[in-house]
Amino acid sequence: MKVDEIRIGDIVGADNVSTTHETCMIYSKDVTSLPDMAYQIISPKFDVVTQPVDVPSLQNLVWYALDNNIPLVPRGNGTSGWGGSIPTRGGICVDLSSMSRILYFNEFEQAITVEPGITWRDLLAFLGRLGFTLPVYPSSATAATVGGFVASGGLGIGSTRHGNILKQVLGIEAILPNGKIVRLGKVMLDPKSDTLQEKIEEGNSWLSQELTAAGLGTPEQESKLITGTYGTLGIITKVTLKTIPNLQLVPFACSFYSMTDLVNVATKIISEAQPYYLRFLADNYTSKLRVLKGHELEEGKYVLTGALLDTIYQNEDNIERIQVITKEENGTTLDDKRAWFYWDERLYPLRIKRHGPSLVPAEMLAPLEMLPDILDETKAELQKSKVAIEGTLSNDGSSSFMVWILDDERKKISFTIGWQRSFQIAALAEKFGGLPYAVGLWNGRHAKKFYGDHTYKELKIMKKRLDPNNLMNPVKVFGGRVTAGRISTTFGFLVGFIIALMGGGFVPSLLGWEWLTQLMNSSLIQAFPVPLLLLVSFVGGFAGIAAIRLMTLNQALSIGIPLLRVLSKILRK
């Protein structure tokens, strides 16, 4: 794809655009290492990386992309592993990390409005100085951006008490794929410094008509269009989040010999103490954490860790209750020092990667009571792999179940074959009534189930209305055609060629159709003595290429993953 760097530089500022190979390659990564084979169905890198610093320049960039039919992919700091911010068809990377201002805070309304590129760490530090904190923030808070987590959704620190991050979003401003700026929900700003009011009025009135035509509610009611949809329906430019007072924080930790005991205690703690945060570490996780070496009660055991965020009196009562419950279920309550250790570690789940050195992440949302069964089944399914399992518990009876599959990407063949294990876990989740944790790029096949039939249908309708050319973060969530690489194109050709060759060569003789056999062996043009069979085979080859090019990502995965699975069985990987 040819991009006009100078023109884009005019729009976002010459210092805020780069087309160098290195930059485009780096911004095309997230935390997951992909096998080379993955780049046969998605493009390996962006064509250009931009760093807009304000909403008007971002709006101009969207218009430019629309005029020139160039895909746009919004990006925070690339700290997720679900492919939400990686390119599928090249195009423009919109790095939002330069838009990181805090725009509004009102302690009485308990709300804060920020630009999408601010990190959760910086936001928490700002609120902490004022005696406030956030109900929910991600475990990648040290580097993840507000826009990134809000665009993908999910559970985080605080979800045990407050649920999904999307419940904490009061309002959102976004630029739609057609360049209109809209505000959904309740975006709080100081009217004096709100310079976009006219544009918003125009954008919201247009969106209202579209929503009405699609049978949906008002913009104020429909923030689900932008939150949790990975920027496929618009680029987030402002977010208003709930805040809560930063009361006394008391971490706790307990260790167990079985996952069943841990789940029993967790269930009681959730209902009786309403903890702010609850996380479990399975035995295969604690046995790999170097820092736990020598801690006999923790190394290789099941650890339940969390925190209470409440008044002193409430915390004192609840800590006592946690100790009693833990004892009843054969567990051991760890001392304060260890509890604080686990609290500090909440932001570093990736420490485990040292044992890879590569990681294939797989995460599911599963019912809390099913965790022991899922754990057993996962261990059985992945018995030949090195895995570490941990997760976060929510107050609605669900939990995130994170399986870190440790591997080595330098072993190209086995890493490629092993990649299917991530999808294997997603299938396992379904078996137990769970869901993949996130949709992103790779779990598009599960999108309908993830969002719910009704919501997914609404989102799809709006995608068609707002982004008919599928330029805004294409292929994510809603699927779309693959970007065929050289190997997949050759593969398509060969498969088509061989099928046509076999079809034209063997089938007529098997069926006893002599006339067809003769026709295939004859040459149509005397001056060009090539058997018709060969020509038909070439046509088959080109049809194979066309089939590959027309294939959607979900179809490619539906074919590729079982193939890799068969290969892994054959090679006993």
Added chain:
Amino acid sequence: MTKMDFLERYGQEDEPYVCASCGNCTLVCPVFRELKWESYGPRGKLHIVKSIIEGEGEFGEDFAHKIFLCNLCEHCTSVCTTGISLDRFWEVARAEVRQRGLMPKPAQFVLDSLKARGDIMWMGSADRLLWMEDIEAIVKDRVMKSAKVAYFLGCNVSLKSQLHDVARSMVKIMEYAEVDYTILGDKEICCGAPLGWAGNFEGINEMAEKNLELIHSLGVETVVFSCPSCIQTWSEYSRYLKEENDLELLTTSQYINRLVREGRLKFDEQPMVTVTYHDSCISARVLKVTEEPREIIEDIPGVYNVEMTPSRQSTRCCGAHGLLDVVDPVLSSRIAEMRLRDATVTPASRIITECPRCILAFDLAKFTTGYDMKVQDITQIVAESLSPNDVGGDEAK
């Protein structure tokens, strides 16, 4: 394909793959904060290394230059989720840059200067005595004298006139406390730290050893350093120190704090000074010396410390470490300006630190930004606050 077997030679071959791409390192990197693009930050550079290993990139001049655009400030190392010793990795990469003949010219100059003159500024051993001007009578008998304590000035304090007062202040403090101390004078040579920053590991031990031999011959038990990098270098590279563990290496603040606790330093009431203490990267993140200077400041009546954000082990680099000040002085100065801004938003009128490079960097940043703020070494504020009534008082000056 570019050969990257040097990574195996230094046991670093897993590290680019161990990187979790979490981005923690990038967000704290002073160079990234200034240049904004990930290809200048640690995570991006590791991606580039991986792409070179995979044969998709080149270990060329551009990458070599990027490897030197780094302060080796240990901040990325300190926040790395998977425990990669990133600073060690960058030093190893610099060694490879040197092997391939791709050294930036200013860094090569530093190496040449160390080889020819034993210092980083193409000066010479005689120039290491210039700081003694005015106090020659006091210190001349201290040079190469047998003593329990040695004061190791380092190249910057010895040779840069802006920093001579740091050495004079330290002498004043030790005289005041009646410390049995010695200095190496013109026999002192560079500690070897810049060799490591320029990718020449082989020479470090030799330079450290030359100094240590002298120190050992004088019967020294404790060495006090004005520059924290000297301690880091000797602790990491000196074979002698690894084998003979009987030498104590202290920063000036550690040593002064000890003197204060022993009651050997008494302070006069100062006229209400608000200062902010800037932790130097190596002191805070490597040597973990964060509380001693604060305790000293707290003990000086009339001097109040207000904290900068960030501080202690999360401190930000002044921009001058790791040869960045010679490889890209403009970038280095811009980083110093950023840190200076952290200080100017506090009510402090003075920055106190204990690293000569930080002082030089802030002095330059003051000039480029126009911020009016006094920058001092911890020894200077201690020396000027000493009570004149006590034995030894002002005589040293």
